[in-house]
Amino acid sequence: MESAAGQRQAGALPYAVVDGRVTFLLITARRSGRWIFPKGAIEPHLTPWESAAEEAREEAGVIGTIEQQPVGSYRASAGSDNSILVDVDLYPMLVQQQLDDWKEHGQRLRHWAVLHETKRLLLDPQIARLAVRLHRRLTKDAQPTVSSSSK
Template identity: 35%
Template sequence: VAVCIPIDVETKQIMLVSSRSTPDQWILPKGGWESDETKERSAEREAWEEAGVVGEIVREIGIWNTFSKKRPDKAKLQFTVYELQVRQCHDVWPEQSFRRRQW
């Protein structure tokens, strides 16, 4: 799973989005990657789709290993976390009808 931490370069604030399954929880944009993309590209795509922000991945922050709480087999999950310097925050984005966002 690729995780994105979108950071406003000027204010140093982080953009969070509401969870689709639990709308009162604030989370970071994240998701799986397609077979034709890198994890970095996936993190950028998730930031656009879920939060409506566009920018540049500047570094990998780290890797977090855990187990699924939702799957009955408790499958192992690996989250790779990236820092994204936000260049644009759009008023219209793909998941705006499903999510809220907040700096």
Template identity: 35%
Template sequence: MKSSKKGAKSRAGSSSPLLKQLAERPEKLFSGAFRQQYGALCFRYRKGGPETDHPEIEVLVVTTRDSGRWIIPKGWPMKKKKPHEAAAIEAWEEAGVRGTVRKQPVGRYTYLKELDDGDVVPCIVDIFQIEVEAAQSQFREVGQRVLDWVSPDEAARRVRELELKSLLVDFRPRHDKGRRKKKG
């Protein structure tokens, strides 16, 4: 049976077709064929900002365009862009947010990506923190995704990937010389 985008939508919330495909071809997990992606862990301070004794933060989660499951903005490497720059571009295109990007990843997670042709590939996502300073209502994928600002615990409840859940629950913004101001 061929997979189509329409078929992918009908499987919303179910990973069993992905697992079934991997069970039929387990060598995919062990062939060194992991694909690289870059993700943006976008956050903002809820009240008082980072100078308060107990700053509260909100994390941005977005839905995927096909199945509607919750994720963080992420995408493939981009020619002539450093990983943290690619993550910032994904945050802008998928959610209309810009801010201060940390050059070093704050973590990583793995997941199974279903490609447009129905094939399944394992991916590693390096995650870059972005302290959001501006949000626009008009951006490339407006209307294709749902965006929500939630607590790190709520974000962890919404996403499916276990490593990402753990990173979100434990997330504390890092402020050091690895920061880079993203203009625009």
């Protein structure tokens, strides 16, 4: 496989907190039908996180607050024959609005899932690790602190 040196894409990791539980929004890839997070090329007139937010709107039909720092990155194949490797930076996005109609509606499925289902649906362990990383970060403040008692 040919590797494109320095070629990067931006993706969104859409999430919401419902009844105190972190849920993630997955979509299907158009060609393979595999569950993924929205991603695509970084548009020349946008920052990487703005490009990620645009991909989330076009591919998943969601709008929200996107972070300017990625939760991490993973390597993916791209191009019409998947012969090019790209690094995808994944930006957390707190979903505030889900659209009924969007650009790629009818071309993809979308599905909200809690972490254990997200890990099962994502076939790429690199992507699943990033969902786990964000979940840990979002839930660490909700964890009770354990203090050791002194005698």
